[in-house]
Amino acid sequence: MDNGIILLKKLISIPSETGNEKVICNFVYSLLKKEGFLVQKISVGNRFNVIAKIGKPKVFLQAHLDTVPPFIKFSQDEKFIYGRGACDTKGSAAAMITASLELAKSGVKDFGLIFTVGEEVDFTGVKKLSKYNFPFVIVGEPTSLKAVNAHFGILVFKITAKGKAAHSSLPEKGINAIQLLLETLNRVNKIKIFPESILTLAKIEGGIADNIIPETASALYSMRISPNDKKDYIKEFKSALSKYTKVEQILNVSSVNNKIPSELSFFKVGEMLKGSTELAFFKNGVILGPGDIKFAHSQDEKIEKKELKEAVRIYSKIVENFIGSNLAT
Numbered sequence: 656m657d658n659g660i661i662l663l664k665k666l667i668s669i670p671s672e673t674g675n676e677k678v679i680c681n682f683v684y685s686l687l688k689k690e691g692f693l694v695q696k697i698s699v700g701n702r703f704n705v706i707a708k709i710g711k712p713k714v715f716l717q718a719h720l721d722t723v724p725p726f727i728k729f730s731q732d733e734k735f736i737y738g739r740g741a742c743d744t745k746g747s748a749a750a751m752i753t754a755s756l757e758l759a760k761s762g763v764k765d766f767g768l769i770f771t772v773g774e775e776v777d778f779t780g781v782k783k784l785s786k787y788n789f790p791f792v793i794v795g796e797p798t799s800l801k802a803v804n805a806h807f808g809i810l811v812f813k814i815t816a817k818g819k820a821a822h823s824s825l826p827e828k829g830i831n832a833i834q835l836l837l838e839t840l841n842r843v844n845k846i847k848i849f850p851e852s853i854l855t856l857a858k859i860e861g862g863i864a865d866n867i868i869p870e871t872a873s874a875l876y877s878m879r880i881s882p883n884d885k886k887d888y889i890k891e892f893k894s895a896l897s898k899y900t901k902v903e904q905i906l907n908v909s910s911v912n913n914k915i916p917s918e919l920s921f922f923k924v925g926e927m928l929k930g931s932t933e934l935a936f937f938k939n940g941v942i943l944g945p946g947d948i949k950f951a952h953s954q955d956e957k958i959e960k961k962e963l964k965e966a967v968r969i970y971s972k973i974v975e976n977f978i979g980s981n982l983a984t
């Protein structure tokens with residue numbers, strides 16, 4: 656079996672749902688350490704990110720090691736490898752490590768690797784890396800090996816109304832939180848959203864029973880914001896509030912629109928993603944990885960063996976292009 660496939664089999668066989676990445680992180684840490692990389696653990700709660708370097712890196716290959724549930728065991732046929740994480744993103748991780756070990760063996764240095772935890776829930780791992788100054792990062796997400804330099808941002812926020820409970824036969828004694836929330840939501844509906852951006856009212860909660868005036872109510876919104884959209888939405892939402900309602904930011908991931916450097920000019924540029932990635936947390940980089948995003952998170956998660964092999968070749972070539980270059984760091 657090909658080295659990339661052997662490694663991907665190992666990675667898929669270690670369950671690593673978000674929150675439970677410690678075993679897989681230790682595996683990757685030990686593997687890279689044994690091969691002569693300078694390896695660091697960056698603690699994230701009960702688990703950790705891994706940073707590995709050889710020399711003074713001009714480029715980093717990066718992938719998250721957590722997956723969504725449920726665990727799906729490794730299997731394969733002629734063409735594909737199946738299992739949880741096959742394309743999102745253990746396929747990228749396996750190709751990056753395989754390429755790096757080959758490069759290191761042939762004496763290539765000045766590149767690094769970053770492996771993170773917590774991507775599938777709230778980006779908690781990559782957020783811990785903000786103090787590091789990585790010159791350029793290749794983020795391994797399934798892009799069918801196209802270089803993607805732009806993606807939407809995410810803004811998740813919750814509007815909560817606080818009223819006063821009372822018996823529903825005594826409306827003058829209570830303040831109806833659902834009513835108050837609806838008034839605020841009507842004003843939110845009137846906010847002009849940039850045409851490419853998307854606002855979704857995702858969840859509404861409130862009330863207890865037919866004979867109680869509801870004391871609290873809330874609405875959860877999710878926004879996908881185009882990199883071309885410069886509007887300050889939090890400010891807009893605040894202006895829709897009344898004295899009974901407040902807005903709370905749950906998640907804010909900025910949009911990305913990076914330049915593709917000359918080191919990557921030989922790549923096909925992929926379409927802008929409407930989802931967010933860890934690239935939003937790095938100063939500069941692109942997203943590039945094997946696999947098709949449509950199989951991510953699915954019961955049928957898979958990656959083509961040919962593409963995995965090609966990814967190993969491509970990651971090596973990228974590293975070589977960067978270390979041979981004069982890219983300002």
Ligand SMILES: [Zn+2]
Pocket residue numbers: 723743775951952
């Ligand atoms: Zn994912």
